[in-house]
Amino acid sequence: LTVSLGRRRALAAGAASAAVGSLVVTSGALASALALIVAGSALLGAGGAAVMLCRYAAAETVSEPMRAKAMASVLTATTVGAVAGPNLLAPASRAAADLGLPALGGAYVFGAAAFALMAVVLAAGPRGAAAGARAAEADAEAASTASAAPGLTVLALSNLVMVAVMTMAPVQMEHAGGHLGGIGLMVSVHIAGMFAPSPVSARLVGRLGARRAAALAGLVMAASCTLAAADAHSTAALTAAMALLGAGWNLGLVSGSALLTASLPREVRLRREGLGEVVMGVAAALGGLACGPLVAVGGYPALAACGAVAAALVPGLVGRLDQRV
CATH class of the missing domain: 1.20.120 (Four Helix Bundle (Hemerythrin (Met), subunit A))
Structure with missing residues (x-):
C-alpha cells in the first residue's frame, strides 16, 4: 500500500x-x-x-x-x-x-x-511520494535476505523474549501472593520501560552504532530475565526485572529497526519495514504460544531462564550475520 x-x-x-x-x-x-x-x-x-x-x-x-x-x-x-x-x-x-x-x-x-x-x-496531509514502478526491480536487485538478517534477528528475538517472559509475569506474581494493585504497577512499569527510554536508546545507537547497541540490548534483556528467574517470588524483584526487560526491548527495537533499514533506497526500505513488522508479529505469537507450556512444565523460573538464553544469543548472532553481509 x-x-x-x-x-x-x-x-x-x-x-x-x-x-x-x-x-x-x-x-x-x-x-x-x-x-x-x-x-x-x-x-x-x-x-x-x-x-x-x-x-x-x-x-x-x-x-x-x-x-x-x-x-x-x-x-x-x-x-x-x-x-x-x-x-x-x-x-x-x-x-x-x-x-x-x-x-x-x-x-x-x-x-x-x-x-x-x-x-x-x-x-x-499531502500524499507522500509512491515508490513507483521500479520498486519491484529495485527490491530484487538490492534487498537480499542476507543483508536483512541482522536487523530481523534483533527484532525477532527482542519481541520473542519480551512477549514470552512478560505474558506470564502477572500470573507468576499472582501465584506468589501479589495483589492486583501490585500486578497493575508491574505492568505499568514494564510499559513505561518499553517506550520511555527511547531518547536514550537513540543516543546509544548514535554513539555505539546500531550493531553494538543491538548487542547491548540482548545483554540487558538477558540480565532482566536472569533476575526474574533468580527471584521470581519477590514482587519487587519481578517488577524491577520487567522494567529492565522493557528497556532492553526498546533498545532492541530502535537498533534493530536502524539495522534493518540503514543506507537503503526508499523502495527497498518500504519492503524491509513491512517484513520487520511481520517477523516481530510471528515472534510474538510464538512467544505467547510457548510461554504457557514452559511454565506448566518447569515453572516461571524455567521460562525466564529460557528467555535469558535467547536474549544472550543476540550479540553473537548479530556479529556473525553482520560479517556475512
Whole structure:
C-alpha cells in the first residue's frame, strides 16, 4: 500500500481498519458473538501495525544519521498513549453503560473514535511520494535476505523474549501472593520501560552504532530475565526485572529497526519495514504460544531462564550475520 499510495494513505488505511474493527468487537459483545469479537480484534491489530510503522515515517523525514532519533521520538510519544490508555478504562466503561452498551465495550468505542481521528489526520496531509514502478526491480536487485538478517534477528528475538517472559509475569506474581494493585504497577512499569527510554536508546545507537547497541540490548534483556528467574517470588524483584526487560526491548527495537533499514533506497526500505513488522508479529505469537507450556512444565523460573538464553544469543548472532553481509 505504501508503494502504490504513499505512506500517509497506507497508514490511514491501517487506522481506518482498526476503527472498523473496534466497532465490530463492540457489535460482537452486544450479540455475544465470539466470531465477531475475534474478527474485529484482527482488524484492530492493523491499527497497532500502523502505529508502529509511524516510526519509519518519522525516520524518512530526516537524514540518515538522525533516523534513530526520529524513530525514538515516535516511540516516546507512544508512551503518552500507553500510560493514559488504561486510565481511560473506567470513564469509558461508565459512558458505555449510559449508552446501553456492555461496560467493557466502552474502551472499544473510544478506540474507534481515536483510530478514526488518526485516519483523518493522516489522510488529510499531502500524499507522500509512491515508490513507483521500479520498486519491484529495485527490491530484487538490492534487498537480499542476507543483508536483512541482522536487523530481523534483533527484532525477532527482542519481541520473542519480551512477549514470552512478560505474558506470564502477572500470573507468576499472582501465584506468589501479589495483589492486583501490585500486578497493575508491574505492568505499568514494564510499559513505561518499553517506550520511555527511547531518547536514550537513540543516543546509544548514535554513539555505539546500531550493531553494538543491538548487542547491548540482548545483554540487558538477558540480565532482566536472569533476575526474574533468580527471584521470581519477590514482587519487587519481578517488577524491577520487567522494567529492565522493557528497556532492553526498546533498545532492541530502535537498533534493530536502524539495522534493518540503514543506507537503503526508499523502495527497498518500504519492503524491509513491512517484513520487520511481520517477523516481530510471528515472534510474538510464538512467544505467547510457548510461554504457557514452559511454565506448566518447569515453572516461571524455567521460562525466564529460557528467555535469558535467547536474549544472550543476540550479540553473537548479530556479529556473525553482520560479517556475512
